[in-house]
Amino acid sequence: MNAANHMGFIVASYAAAVVAVSVLIAWVTLDYRAQRRKLADLDMRGVARRSAPARPERAIEQAKEEA
Amino acid sequence: MAIADLANPTRFLKFANRTIPWLGGLTVLVFAYGIDQAMLAPDDYQQGATVKIMFLHVPSAWLGMLGWGVMSVAALGTLVWRHPLADVAAKAAAPIGAAFTLLCLVTGSLWGRPEWGTYWVWDARLTSELVLLLLYLGVIALWRTVEDPSRAARAAAILTLVGAIDLPIIKFSVDWWNTLHQGSSVFRVSGSTIDSSILLPLFIMAAAFTLLFFTLHLAAMRNEILRRRVRTLRLMQASAAS
Numbered sequence: 177m178n179a180a181n182h183m184g185f186i187v188a189s190y191a192a193a194v195v196a197v198s199v200l201i202a203w204v205t206l207d208y209r210a211q212r213r214k215l216a217d218l219d220m221r222g223v224a225r226r227s228a229p230a231r232p233e234r235a236i237e238q239a240k241e242e243a
Numbered sequence: 244m245a246i247a248d249l250a251n252p253t254r255f256l257k258f259a260n261r262t263i264p265w266l267g268g269l270t271v272l273v274f275a276y277g278i279d280q281a282m283l284a285p286d287d288y289q290q291g292a293t294v295k296i297m298f299l300h301v302p303s304a305w306l307g308m309l310g311w312g313v314m315s316v317a318a319l320g321t322l323v324w325r326h327p328l329a330d331v332a333a334k335a336a337a338p339i340g341a342a343f344t345l346l347c348l349v350t351g352s353l354w355g356r357p358e359w360g361t362y363w364v365w366d367a368r369l370t371s372e373l374v375l376l377l378l379y380l381g382v383i384a385l386w387r388t389v390e391d392p393s394r395a396a397r398a399a400a401i402l403t404l405v406g407a408i409d410l411p412i413i414k415f416s417v418d419w420w421n422t423l424h425q426g427s428s429v430f431r432v433s434g435s436t437i438d439s440s441i442l443l444p445l446f447i448m449a450a451a452f453t454l455l456f457f458t459l460h461l462a463a464m465r466n467e468i469l470r471r472r473v474r475t476l477r478l479m480q481a482s483a484a485s
Contacts, residue, residue: 181357185356192348192353193299196423203338208462218473221480
């Protein structure tokens with residue numbers, strides 16, 4: 177069987193695999209950044225989970241207000 | 244850290260943050276070795292160089308099925324044990340499994356054209372694999388349609404368990420029906436029909452793809468936990484404002 181005749185199918189298969197893996201890696205990476213950005217934005221606005229550790233600057237502001 | 248500790252999302256995030264870089268690095272190393280061995284593997288005596296497509300096609304097929312297997316176990320976790328991370332695991336696995344199933348179908352078509360003279364034929368193996376892709380797309384659509392994650396999880400879990408019937412159909416389709424697709428040649432009671440010079444690179448590539456699957460799955464689970472935190476915080480913010 178002539179390999180040269182079928183090289184296009186082999187190259188296309190490996191190209192498809194590269195595209196599929198690249199899309200998956202880009203998806204998880206960009207999604208992670210987006211979620212971190214949203215959480216940071218909410219944190220900046222003072223919205224935090226009850227179990228989340230208090231930010232030092234927020235604790236200082238709170239202490240100043242109490243004083 | 245005990246396995247049971249990972250049921251806590253915060254501990255799971257710490258575990259994921261520590262594990263993902265190492266798992267990713269190991270994946271790259273095994274892929275480099277696997278691709279090297281695949282390129283050095285001899286041509287098949289009948290198929291010639293097109294056998295190199297097998298190093299992508301077969302692991303993709305296994306991972307498409309593994310993805311649904313992971314989702315099925317997670318579906319039991321959701322419905323029976325109500326495990327806090329079960330539906331996170333199921334939701335995260337669906338797009339990854341769908342991508343590998345699509346890759347299996349694409350590489351199979353590209354392998355089929357020179358070997359069978361056609362890109363596609365409605366035989367039992369190919370059709371049941373296409374059904375798996377459609378099931379993946381159905382579950383992804385269901386997750387996107389139902390806004391409440393816990394309600395979506397239960398509906399997706401039921402669909403996943405019903406869809407799991409496709410896994411043995413894919414596996415045994417080549418035995419139950421007369422198919423253009425070849426019969427089992429790797430895992431057989433009487434041993435593999437593939438020569439070790441081709442079988443070994445196939446197993447290395449399968450290991451690399453499996454590592455990639457679990458790295459991506461861990462990363463996608465981490466994203467899903469963060470997404471749910473964002474949703475909870477926004478709900479808290481909205482209820483505080485009203």
